[in-house]
Amino acid sequence: MSVEQLVHAFPRPRRPPVDAGWVRAETDRVLADFLREQAERASDRCLPTLVAVITDFLDGGKRLRPIFCHWGWVAGGGAPGASAVLHAGAGLELFHTFALIHDDVMDCSALRRGKPTVHEVLATRFRDDTDAEAAHRFGMNAAILLGDLCLAWADDLLQSVAAERGRSPRVQPLLHEMRTEVMVGQYLDLGGEHTDSPLDRSWRAIGCKTAGYTVEKPLQLGAALAGADEDLLSWCSAYGRPLGEAFQLRDDLLGAFGDVAVTGKPALDDFRDGKQTVLMGLTWERATPRQREVIRRRHGDPHLDEEGADELRTVIRETGAEASVRRLINDRAAEASLLLARPDLPDAAAEALAGLVGQVTRRTR
Template sequence: MVSTAAALEMFHAFALIHDDIMDDSATRRGSPTVHRALADRLGAALDPDQAGQLGVSTAILVGDLALTWSDELLYAPLTPHRLAAVLPLVTAMRAETVHGQYLDITSARRPGTDTSLALRIARYKTAAYTMERPLHIGAALAGARPELLAGLSAYALPAGEAFQLADDLLGVFGDPRRTGKPDLDDLRGGKHTVLVALAREHATPEQRHTLDTLLGTPGLDRQGASRLRCVLVATGARAEAERLITERRDQALTALNALTLPPPLAEALARLTLGSTAHPA
């Protein structure tokens, strides 16, 4: 149902708008983030701090509005029977997304060697709400049995984790001109990613000092970022992250092949998995 797909897109927009505020990101998909664009548009006559605060405040409202519209798009067209089928899934998706975002922001600037925490962030912040729950919602609307939902989870969770691992690599090693994604934000924010956890786990004392000194520095410059990238490569963290991407992608495709889905749908999901888990050369 088109309205349900639109509702999920509006929820995605809500999550990204608020995520960019929390991360103080300047760009999203190669364009200014909502709070930065609104600061420029509405705060021209104000000093930079006032303009920035106005941009944040109004962007929070825009995100809230996107969430409200998501509700309207999802609930209005559904029969009571279909609404009863999807409402628990939508509720779970929202709680999981908030939980993942909480883990993400509370672990920033104090990353350790705990890869399990980093993977948990990837699962709740990304895999659940971008892959697993949308598939569950679509299947529930079609009257799918619980066994199919379980099979979709077996595909969606490793696929979503692989996507987040690839996105973490793009956030550090990608070319912003090609990806539309900044290559300094994650390093400046000290994100607790699998990539960083692996580097800290295998770092020498000198490499750990570099990580401790530079990672999570808001004013990190290009030279400092280059030093951090060298550590991420020298510790084997980048290579191991790439291996994990391949492992989870293959796991997802194996689970997908085990499902009984219409061929066009299975082919579309396979293309999505392969395309979204590519990592920088």
């Protein structure tokens, strides 16, 4: 029997269809290989332990950024499931990990994805378990370094893929813009800039911190790596911005009304921190004097209990802010969905991106 006959008689198993689950699994595989390599070639014996902390923290993520990067790549004419875009997606996930680690430090959050945050984990490694304050300080400082390490490794992965594809001139400005926007958005989220109203500042923070690096930039990076022209990159922005805003608006609702058993984050964190979300900005603008007094008393109270949180939730509902945010989410989902009628968009990309609209706007965690 000839080689050709053997191939037809015993065909190679078909690769499973490329969908969000497949991209998520392959991203995890690339990340595991990359982190294992970093541990094996470590310059100091402390690094494998730190890699283990990062690996554990990565477990349970939604991998939305690698998924959007993948479908941006396909939209730009790239082959589904290609190694280059999977490595770029892994780089984006490490960038997201850096952002989350630092965000948890700045918010002093205790939980992420239902597990202790990185600074809490690292605090337990402090040499003196009798000095709680020093252990906490060590955990915070070490987490900042670990976040920086994830940022550096993210850059290594993304830059190397761009160089190998000969796309550095197209990719570099997108990476620069993404990094800068996240830093600016985090600054606004912390309460920087008091020249605008809290609501205006919240919208600006969403645009920089979340909308850009969750949907828009991953899409654009994938498309740019595949060789897309400026017209398609603009389309990625037009689709990605409203959907990224919807993602954050949904996050705001989950922060106020979500089930901690599902979200994996303490239900009262946003209220106790006095987080200036669009949801709370709308609530304040529409509140009566009596309702504003409740907000002043309860929003930002570090000792807030469930009874106090319920008072805030009642005000949010009574002002119509919750219903307005739900409408804003639906409007932005519709805006993104309409753009999927683009004639030259590959069917596989259009179908996947349509499904992602629902996943982003109806998520429970």
